[in-house]
Each structure stands twice: as structure tokens, then as C-alpha cells.
Amino acid sequence: MSRIMVIAGGTWQVPLIRKAKSMGFEVVNSNLYEDSIGFEYSDFGEVADVKDRETNLKIAKKYQIDGVVTDQSDIAVPTVAFVASQLHLPTIGEKKAELFTDKFKMREFCRTHDFPYPEYKLCQSVSEIADFLKEIGKIIIKPIDAQSSRGVHVIDNIEGIESLFEDARQYSKDGKSVIAERFIQGTEFTIDGIVTEKGHLSLAISQKDHFSYNESIASELFFSNKNPVYDYDLLRRTNNALIDAAKLPFGITHAEYKYENGKFYLIEMAARGGGTKIASDIVPLMSGVDNYAYLLTCVAGESYNDIIELDSSLINRCAVLKFMDIDSKGLPVKAINGVEKIKANPKVVDFGLEFGVGDIVGQADDDRSRVGYYIAYEESEEKLRKLMKEVEETLTIDF
Known part of the structure; x- marks a missing residue:
């Protein structure tokens, strides 16, 4: 049985750990806290800061791993590349890990390779x-x-x-x-993809909205395979060309762009999937591609035999990652109503609140301080907008 090490073991890494287990891998998980949720789903859990390369390397040697991986965590990507390189395991390499996590190097890359940049x-x-x-x-x-x-x-x-x-x-x-x-004033987009033998394939695109009080924090990512206003084919071509030029050897990707004057400008690119379960839940929903099965097969050094292509039957499907904006104005939460009804809807893939009764909640300072989210999908934009309204009317909070 092959043994995979997953570096980082928070909520967003649990789907990757569970996928690895379902594919028959033993899983070693390292994370900073003794009560890390990833440990609950792994065969072996070890406490280590994800940025501590040497300690993670010692853990990898202890368990004689066959592959090492992370997802939905930028800060773990360089550590994964270091451990894999030291053990001569499949890796994107430390230079590529630096390119895909250092925003200044990304700007320099766009400049030297003639991609739009601010x-x-x-x-x-x-x-x-x-x-x-x-x-x-x-x-x-x-x-x-x-x-x-x-x-x-x-x-x-x-x-x-x-x-x-x-x-x-x-x-x-x-x-x-x-x-x-x-600061580019245009509309912002995310795009997730996968590196195949034939080149990069973009799988899922979202148009972003932001909280009115902070234009750096996303309030909604609305995923669709086509857009009546913006040229998604141009965005796919731009993203595929950029990732191909970066020569990422394998893996899944996440990038963010802004649109201005007919061009998509790279904001950032990452050698991991989008966070808050974009990679684990939304990408397969929107594309039909099992990106985690591919990723884990690659890091284990095995051959992936399934054909990787977009499912054309999903062309009209839409999905949303919606973040809640709740401000109790200094009052504690008295009651949270409607959660079970929301979770019972099969089109609501995930629903989570970062607070409970007795807590005081307010506006977000960054992505991690947003107070809750849900992921939902439907077979058309009209149906999904209707579902979103139902979810948001069903959830009520007393203070």
C-alpha cells in the first residue's frame, strides 16, 4: 500500500485526505495543532508547522512516504516541494513552488513573458x-x-x-x-485548472463580488461555464497559455484575474486548488473532472489512465460559493434558525458557520474572518439565484 503525506491538516485539507483514503492510500498528515481535524481522517498525525521544512522532512522519512502533497494552502506549497525534492519523489520543484507563491516573481514572470500586468x-x-x-x-x-x-x-x-x-x-x-x-478597477475572476500531458486545461471559472466595506475580500464567487458579458474563452486561453509558459510539470492550479480594457490581468496564480472547497467540491461539479484522483496519482508516481476532458453536458450548470455578511453590532447571538433545513437540500453541497450561540460577530478583516459560507449548484443561473434567495431567507439569527 502506497503512503501519501498531506502537509496541512485544517478543514480545507480534509477532502483531500478522505479522497486519498478512498483510493487506498495510507495517509500521514502534519499540521501545527494537536487537535487538527485532518488527524481524525488520517492513519498517522504528526504536529509540525507547515512552514517548518526540516521537521516535515523528518516526518516524511519516519513514515517512508511514497508521495507528498497539499491543497488549498499556499504556505504549504514550498514545504511540499522541498520534502519531495529531498526524497526524490514526484515534485513541481522548489523554483516552481517559489514562482507560484511569490507575488513579485509572478509580476516579473508576466513582464518577461509578455502577459498583461499592472x-x-x-x-x-x-x-x-x-x-x-x-x-x-x-x-x-x-x-x-x-x-x-x-x-x-x-x-x-x-x-x-x-x-x-x-x-x-x-x-x-x-x-x-x-x-x-x-489598483485595477475591473471585474475579478477566479479560474481553476489541471496540468495534463497535452498542456494546461482550465476547468472552472467564477466571477467575484466583494463586500462593500472591503473590496479586497470576496463575498461571492459565481461559477458558470459561459458569460454573456465577459469572454470566458479568452480567459481560458490566457490562463492556459500562462500556466504552460510557467512549465508546471503536473498538478492542479488556481489563478485570479481582473478584466480591464479587453484584457485579463493576472492577480495571482497558485500551484494548488482554490480554497473553501473550490478544488474539492466545485471544480468536479462544474467540469466533471476528478482532479483530486489525478493529483494523488501523480504525486504517488503512478500512471493516471482516465481521460481528462470537460463534460459538455454541464455547459449550463452554475455553482456558487457565497460568504455571509452578519454584523451583530456588539450583541451576542441568541439563536440560529434554519440550518437543518438548508443542509437537507441536496443542491446545497456544503454549509458552514464560524460562530455559535453566545458569540458576537462582525465584519470580516480578511478571508479567514468571514463568518460563514455555503456552496450550492443548479442547472441554470435562474434556478441557482432562486435557490440562493431561499437559503438566505431560511437562515435567520436572533441577537
């Missing part, structure tokens, strides 16, 4: 950001290699710039650098 600058001081703001106008600053929108800030004036810079750089690995970019 004006950008690597900054290590407030004065550098202030100069860039004066030159460009509205900008966005980000940590170089963080995740979950931590330390991301949109800036259109000099006020408070020092505190925003300090917040952003604390999440960068080097603790001092941030990337500043021209």
Missing part, C-alpha cells in the same frame, strides 16, 4: 510606497507570499499609510517587503 513595485519602506502612490494614483499593497488576503490594503491617499505598510509586511516571509501595484 504597474508594480517591490517596496521596503513607507517612502517607496508613498512615491509609487503619487506616481500611479490608487494602489493596492500586499505581502509577498501570504494567503487569505492577510495584510492586503487598497490605498488612495497618504493618510494612515505607515500602519498599512507595517500590517502588510508582517505577513511577508522576509518581514520587510511588500508589493505595491496599480
Whole structure:
């Protein structure tokens, strides 16, 4: 029996662990906390920070693993590549892992390979950001290699710039650098895909909406295979060409773009699937492709025999990842109503709340502080919008 190591063991890695088990693999899981939920589904659980390469390598050697993988976690990707390289296991390689997790390197890649990119600058001081703001106008600053929108800030004036810079750089690995970019005003999209022997294949596209109080935090990802306003075929071609140019050897991918003046500009790309169960649940729903079976087969060094192609019968299907916006205005939650009825609907794939009775809830500061979500699908946009309305009317909260 082959043994797979999954690095990171939070909620979003559980589907990957369960898939590996269903395929007959033994699973070793490493994560920072002793009560990590991933341990419950694994054969072996070991406590280790996902960013601690040497400790994870020791764990891998202890269990004599046959492959190592992660998903829905940027910060684990370099560790996976390091462990696999040290043990001569299938890997994307440490240089590719760096390219797909370092936002400055992504910008440099787009510039040298002639893909659309916004004006950008690597900054290590407030004065550098202030100069860039004066030159460009509205900008966005980000940590170089963080995740979950931590330390991301949109800036259109000099006020408070020092505190925003300090917040952003604390999440960068080097603790001092941030990337500043021209803020693109266009609509934002996500696109998930898979690297095949014939090249990259884009599988699922979403159009993003954001919370009104923070345009860096997504409130809704609406997935469809066609769009009456935006050219999804152009987005697929752009994304496939970019990933192919990056020469990722295998794996699943997630990328985010903004549309402006007829072009899709890369915001970021990742050598892992989209978070909050986009990779595990939504991609197969929208494409018919078992991306996890392919990924696990590749990291185990085995041959994948199934044909990888989009299911044309799903052309009209739509899915949504909806994040809830609940503000109790300082009052504790008294009762949560309607949850069981929502979960009983077979078209509601997943539903989760990050709070309970007695908690005080408010607006999100980053992706991880959003208070709840649901994933649902239907066979047309009209039907899905109707279902979304039903879900949101069914959930009621007393304070």
C-alpha cells in the first residue's frame, strides 16, 4: 500500500485526505495543532508547522512516504516541494513552488513573458510606497507570499499609510517587503485548472463580488461555464497559455484575474486548488473532472489512465460559493434558525458557520474572518439565484 503525506491538516485539507483514503492510500498528515481535524481522517498525525521544512522532512522519512502533497494552502506549497525534492519523489520543484507563491516573481514572470500586468513595485519602506502612490494614483499593497488576503490594503491617499505598510509586511516571509501595484478597477475572476500531458486545461471559472466595506475580500464567487458579458474563452486561453509558459510539470492550479480594457490581468496564480472547497467540491461539479484522483496519482508516481476532458453536458450548470455578511453590532447571538433545513437540500453541497450561540460577530478583516459560507449548484443561473434567495431567507439569527 502506497503512503501519501498531506502537509496541512485544517478543514480545507480534509477532502483531500478522505479522497486519498478512498483510493487506498495510507495517509500521514502534519499540521501545527494537536487537535487538527485532518488527524481524525488520517492513519498517522504528526504536529509540525507547515512552514517548518526540516521537521516535515523528518516526518516524511519516519513514515517512508511514497508521495507528498497539499491543497488549498499556499504556505504549504514550498514545504511540499522541498520534502519531495529531498526524497526524490514526484515534485513541481522548489523554483516552481517559489514562482507560484511569490507575488513579485509572478509580476516579473508576466513582464518577461509578455502577459498583461499592472504597474508594480517591490517596496521596503513607507517612502517607496508613498512615491509609487503619487506616481500611479490608487494602489493596492500586499505581502509577498501570504494567503487569505492577510495584510492586503487598497490605498488612495497618504493618510494612515505607515500602519498599512507595517500590517502588510508582517505577513511577508522576509518581514520587510511588500508589493505595491496599480489598483485595477475591473471585474475579478477566479479560474481553476489541471496540468495534463497535452498542456494546461482550465476547468472552472467564477466571477467575484466583494463586500462593500472591503473590496479586497470576496463575498461571492459565481461559477458558470459561459458569460454573456465577459469572454470566458479568452480567459481560458490566457490562463492556459500562462500556466504552460510557467512549465508546471503536473498538478492542479488556481489563478485570479481582473478584466480591464479587453484584457485579463493576472492577480495571482497558485500551484494548488482554490480554497473553501473550490478544488474539492466545485471544480468536479462544474467540469466533471476528478482532479483530486489525478493529483494523488501523480504525486504517488503512478500512471493516471482516465481521460481528462470537460463534460459538455454541464455547459449550463452554475455553482456558487457565497460568504455571509452578519454584523451583530456588539450583541451576542441568541439563536440560529434554519440550518437543518438548508443542509437537507441536496443542491446545497456544503454549509458552514464560524460562530455559535453566545458569540458576537462582525465584519470580516480578511478571508479567514468571514463568518460563514455555503456552496450550492443548479442547472441554470435562474434556478441557482432562486435557490440562493431561499437559503438566505431560511437562515435567520436572533441577537
